[in-house]
Amino acid sequence: MSQDQVHIIAHDCAGIEAVMAQTRHSFAKHSHEAFGIGFMYSGAQKSASGRGMVEAEAGNIITVNPREIHDGHPIGNAPRGWNMLYFDPDLIARAASDLSETATDQYEFTRPVMNSAPVWQCFGALFDAITNGSNQTAQLRREEMLLMMLHHAMIGPDEPPAKSGVRKAVAHARIKRAKALLDDSPTHSHSLDDLASAAGLSRFQTVRDFTRATGFTPHAYLIQRRIDLARTMIKSGDPLAAVASGAGFADQSHLNRHFVRAFGLTPGRYARAVRAN
Numbered sequence: 568m569s570q571d572q573v574h575i576i577a578h579d580c581a582g583i584e585a586v587m588a589q590t591r592h593s594f595a596k597h598s599h600e601a602f603g604i605g606f607m608y609s610g611a612q613k614s615a616s617g618r619g620m621v622e623a624e625a626g627n628i629i630t631v632n633p634r635e636i637h638d639g640h641p642i643g644n645a646p647r648g649w650n651m652l653y654f655d656p657d658l659i660a661r662a663a664s665d666l667s668e669t670a671t672d673q674y675e676f677t678r679p680v681m682n683s684a685p686v687w688q689c690f691g692a693l694f695d696a697i698t699n700g701s702n703q704t705a706q707l708r709r710e711e712m713l714l715m716m717l718h719h720a721m722i723g724p725d726e727p728p729a730k731s732g733v734r735k736a737v738a739h740a741r742i743k744r745a746k747a748l749l750d751d752s753p754t755h756s757h758s759l760d761d762l763a764s765a766a767g768l769s770r771f772q773t774v775r776d777f778t779r780a781t782g783f784t785p786h787a788y789l790i791q792r793r794i795d796l797a798r799t800m801i802k803s804g805d806p807l808a809a810v811a812s813g814a815g816f817a818d819q820s821h822l823n824r825h826f827v828r829a830f831g832l833t834p835g836r837y838a839r840a841v842r843a844n
Contacts, residue, residue, distance in 0.1 A: 580709060581696045589648035594639040601653040603631040604676065604720060605693070608688050610647025614639045616679035623680045628687055630676035630720065637679075640788040650694050662717050665770045673722060681720070689716035703756060704817045708786040710759035711774045715784075718771060730791060741766040742780045745773060749785065753792035754815030759785065792826050797822060799837045810834065 571592065575587040584601070587608070596615065611624040617635045624643065629649065631637055633656055641647050663674035693712035696705040745762040762785055763773040777785050795813040801807070807819060816822040819834075824832045 572597075576698045576822040578697050579702055582658040585694065586653070589608055589646050590649065591644075591646045593641065593653060596636055596638045597635045598636050599631060599653060600633055601655060602633060602659045602676065603651055603653045603692065604716070604756075604813065605627075605629050605649045606690050607647060607649045610645050611642040612639050612647045613642055614679075616684055616691075618679050621680045621711050626682065628681045628683060628720070630679055630681070632675045641764030641837040650690075652690070652694060652697070659717070662714055663721065665820065666718055666721070674718060678720075683719060685719040686716060689719060701817070704821060705786075707757055707759060707762075707789060708744070708784075710770065711784050714759075714771045714774055739776075739780050741768055742773075742777050745777060745785070746788070749789050749792055753789060754795055757785075757789065764804065765790050791810065791829070794829055795824060797826065797834065798837070801834060802841050 571590045571594075573586065573588045573590060577583055577586060585603075594614075596705055605628070607623050607629060609625050609626050611622065613620060613622045613636050613819050614629075615636065617632065617637075624642075626645075626772045629651075659674065663770055667674075686687075689712050693709065693716055696708040696712060699705075700708065745766040748762060749757060750763045759770045759773065762777070766773050766776075768776065774784060777783070777788070779786055783791060793815045797810050797816070800810045800813055805813065807822075809819075811819045813823040814822065816825070826832075826837070830837065
């Protein structure tokens with residue numbers, strides 16, 4: 568990206584606009600009809616907000632609510648850079664209702680600038696899933712990261728783990744049903760709604776309790792099951808192109824990326840090693 572550019576990224580995720588910006592431009596006061604949340608990766612800026620004048624720097628999360636008047640001016644001579652996601656209010660309303668587990672219209676970003684590792688980690692994963700993924704390969708990842716990001720940004724830190732052994736046992740029994748859905752059909756493009764329905768939980772409860780029970784988010788668990796299937800197919804001598812499609816990956820590059828991330832070597836190297844034995 569050049570040193571003065573605002574770029575809207577094409578993707579297939581409905582209700583969300585993704586923006587990458589690196590600019591010295593001073594933005595006049597304006598508003599959006601959407602919720603916005605972003606990560607500043609370089610530079611610094613000052614801006615008006617619904618909470619008054621604020622300053623943000625590299626490493627900060629920045630937010631804006633629908634119709635909130637704001638502007639933006641660089642601090643210093645260098646451009647500042649940020650990645651931003653804008654969400655249709657209906658999309659946020661559904662997620663916020665799921666988080667609170669009741670129908671509500673009381674939701675907003677209350678901090679125009681925040682320094683929160685859980686928020687920027689979830690934002691980074693969500694931004695990547697939207698801009699580098701597709702509904703075929705990243706639907707579940709998009710859904711779970713949106714909920715977790717909003718949980719940290721709007722609701723607050725995770726509640727303490729349940730103290731009751733009975734409550735834990737019930738939660739694990741419910742998660743077993745969602746887990747079985749992924750185990751039984753790892754190549755299927757499962758949605759978070761599918762898993763929540765199987766578990767009899769809200770979408771947020773499903774992500775939270777699944778992660779506590781397995782150590783993986785639902786999407787990460789699904790990818791692991793697909794990698795396991797790919798390894799079995801490779802050991803059986805299947806061609807790598809057939810392995811990628813047969814194990815539920817979009818293509819070989821999709822398989823390669825996750826395989827290397829998990830095992831530190833490509834499927835091709837793995838195939839040569841296991842077939843030499």
